[in-house]
Amino acid sequence: MTNQRDIARLAKTSLKTVSRVINRDPLVNEVTRKRIQDIIDQTGYVPNEAARMMRSQTSDIVGFLSEDVATTSSSIDLVRGAQDVAHAMGKQMMLFNIRRGEASETEALAQLARFRAGACILATSFHREVPLPRTDMKTVLLNCYDAAGETATVLPDDRQLGHDLVQELLRRGYRRPLFLNLAPELAGARLRAEGFVAAGREAGMDLSGRIRTASAGPDRDHTYYVDEILTVEMAGPERPDVLICGQDLMALPVYFALMRLGLSVGKDVAVTSFDNLQPLAKLMQPGLTTMDLPYYDMGRVAMQQALSENDSPVRQLVQGQLVERDSLPAKGTA
Amino acid sequence: MTNQRDIARLAKTSLKTVSRVINRDPLVNEVTRKRIQDIIDQTGYVPNEAARMMRSQTSDIVGFLSEDVATTSSSIDLVRGAQDVAHAMGKQMMLFNIRRGEASETEALAQLARFRAGACILATSFHREVPLPRTDMKTVLLNCYDAAGETATVLPDDRQLGHDLVQELLRRGYRRPLFLNLAPELAGARLRAEGFVAAGREAGMDLSGRIRTASAGPDRDHTYYVDEILTVEMAGPERPDVLICGQDLMALPVYFALMRLGLSVGKDVAVTSFDNLQPLAKLMQPGLTTMDLPYYDMGRVAMQQALSENDSPVRQLVQGQLVERDSLPAKGTA
DNA sequence: TATCAATTGTCTCACGTTGTCATTATCGGT
DNA sequence: ACCGATAATGACAACGTGAGACAATTGATA
Structure with a gap:
């Protein structure tokens, strides 16, 4: 797979300049930028996300743990709403079908930890109280809430x-x-x-x-x-x-x-x-x-909350008509 | 976030031995293994997937591009089936709602390329012919097929x-x-x-x-x-x-x-x-x-195909009852 | 020609993990 | 005590990217 070094070689330029082009450093001359960009386009080079994640210590990944996506078809709209917001913000969403409290939940959270996900959204197929998952990750409850009210929550009103x-x-x-x-x-x-x-x-x-x-x-x-x-x-x-x-x-x-x-x-x-x-x-x-x-709006709100800096346990009610x-x-x- | 070096320091051992324990290398002495494992458990260390991906040049990620997950509720079962197989094989699935031929498709494929995904599954909400997506990635068509028959395909019979x-x-x-x-x-x-x-x-x-x-x-x-x-x-x-x-x-x-x-x-x-x-x-x-x-079985078959070494354009028909x-x-x- | 700014390049490190290879410890046999 | 063999452990490099420090080059201007 091509990397920045290959691009630099092809463009007869330095690694650093290629890096500058990719990271939109304004210091680069327009002519050079164009030349390098052309090579990038020709070769179909795409930056290696793993390397970026490791270098920058952030992951752009948000988990979506969905309890029984299958049962209620409307809960799909939760997924869609969340995903649309995530992609609009350049983030990736990893979807997990889980059953609360069972191994599937633990495994999903472990996987997300592996990927150093910044947050996770925990959605249920109907509005109800849930025990909080055991995780250090920032969590947003979607269509459910915890008894203590210690977690950000998005609910239908x-x-x-x-x-x-x-x-x-x-x-x-x-x-x-x-x-x-x-x-x-x-x-x-x-x-x-x-x-x-x-x-x-x-x-x-x-x-x-x-x-x-x-x-x-x-x-x-x-x-x-x-x-x-x-x-x-x-x-x-x-x-x-x-x-x-x-x-x-x-x-x-x-x-x-x-x-x-x-x-x-x-x-x-x-x-x-x-x-x-x-x-x-x-x-x-x-x-x-x-x-x-x-549901679609709730999914959107939940993802916005997951991606926001705000860590307080907000409780957001979304209205219907x-x-x-x-x-x-x-x-x-x- | 803790890493293997931290574990090694705490266990007064080398980085490599920690790595061996994590990757279940049988060469490690049982006493050492236990000592290191205890520290891993205590600290709650989870390996960094980004680093693993970079080092091993593989990603364990499979993309699932779904056209209109929302419209047909049964198509959820395609997702579920695929995901269950992926997780059983220790792989991750990234879900994308796309509209064929539009920017959402290109963006999804670009994201997957960033993550060096090994394959992608392209699913439609009803059985029909589709133009092939422009990608180098191994592709499995699910619930759809290309005219030339050049791609692995999973269809309902x-x-x-x-x-x-x-x-x-x-x-x-x-x-x-x-x-x-x-x-x-x-x-x-x-x-x-x-x-x-x-x-x-x-x-x-x-x-x-x-x-x-x-x-x-x-x-x-x-x-x-x-x-x-x-x-x-x-x-x-x-x-x-x-x-x-x-x-x-x-x-x-x-x-x-x-x-x-x-x-x-x-x-x-x-x-x-x-x-x-x-x-x-x-x-x-x-x-x-x-x-x-x-649909559930079709999702399973498609993921099995996506994860298999077999690159030939197999056409698999799944029966219903x-x-x-x-x-x-x-x-x-x- | 001297000076300056703009642009590009060199070099180095860091991220966390794992493969290669080298080293050390241990043990059985003599 | 010594050898060889095996078990166990360790040192180091490399994956691709991004960033900092700073040098080198170019072109324009005073």
Whole structure:
């Protein structure tokens, strides 16, 4: 592989001048610079990053430890956001699929230490508390947090998501929302419930009784109790005019349940949700109106934090916004 | 950061002996080894990968250039499979989201060259032909192929997928399959159609007229024409007893269309598909019987190829198999 | 011609690791 | 005690880059 010495020989110049050109030292004459640059381009020389890392004692590498990238497809956007920022700043990202607390985590951290990575981002597939990893590396928690709050953290503002969604529903004239929430073991579910109740209170309503737990815990993914709940509620005295699903994946069984009950989504009852899971939310019929979870932005913020000099344990909440489709019609037409 | 010299000083031994311990050289006396190892553990020393790379002139890094990781969630399994193999072999994988032919691709290849990566895997989100990237690096094409066939390639065996699915349907007594295929611009769609017709021919049937194009081209993702087609076909003289969807995402609008037609999936007509997209296929009601696309295995095979000494342009086809749920009932009950 | 600035070159070291080769310690056999 | 053999350890160089110190060269200007 060509090195700077080869370039110097070909350009009939000194090693030092080549080094100057590569490191954009302004002291070099434009003609010389051009001549050397041409040779660099011709030979396809690329500086040896290993040597640079060793010499400069810095590595330009940030680790991204992702718990179960596979399970939630939206978590990919965390990766994308982080990576886009990293590359824009000339940094490299190393991705590791891990399972928290298992060997895969230790190994990933060891590998990153080998590469003298400057920081690592630790992402989970859903919003929850985690034990801190044992590492000296600067760490940013993404979509998760530690109990002690000693680490920089980037989270979705689930309280805001719940609040703003309900506020919008009430503004549009809906009066009997029913929240089919995820299991309360999930931090996001608890926060959204808070926001849900708060938005009701601001409108002079007590919505605290309008929440049902409609999914099994995180250990039993995608087990929903929507049939049982809807069979009761849609025939009950306080029949909901809008259903709020804990996530888009839950909205799918909700659609099926409503059809079985002979009810039309958007006509007999509106349906909303959280995630904006692509392309599912768009492909459902009618299209699902849902609060977009800002995973891409969260990934960006986390990487910015990882690359910043700031070492304080900042806690950053990223907001989401409503994506409108047809499952939430204007109240007049419902 | 501690280095081998520090360890040597603390252990009152030479640099070389420390190096031997770290590289598990059996020449070292057990007593010495233990003494040095203890110091290594105490200090938390980790070898500097940059120095190792420079000294040994190899890098243990493989690049994974992924086109649009985000769009198709199944393509994550390509990443997972590749990564699992890489880590099992003590290699590191660097992931890059790129757009083919654009600056992001060139930059990714340049970064990998900087790190003196030994190989790169180039993955697309759907099976298709690609122009070869301009690089000297050993390249493995994953889920895509070059026209000249000059590069090692790992592809899903789409012909087998189409063939085996139809063979199984016929075996179960279905006689009027209708293939709602993806756009013929997609290589996978063409191959599955071949397999579809071939399996029919083997059973003495001419299925060549039983294929409809039900999706727009790759540039207009997730636009399906299933309503128009099904409205005609389900009322026509050759009413299908089983529908084969081009992908699980298409099965979703198919379900909705059938419901609108007052038909019950699994009862009035069976539905099958390709992908086994999680968790969608499981959450649809009834659960979707679908040919699993072996993305995880493809990722594994591609990484094995990337890490192998073999430089010949092998073309490896990875097979998939049927995942049974309730949308394809035993013929007797349909 | 003297002076100065701009440019280029020489030389040296440092980063952390590992391969080559040399040296020292130990042991068995005589 | 001595030899040879083997085991164990050590000294040193080199990988490619970047930087500092400073010398040398060129060209322009006073």
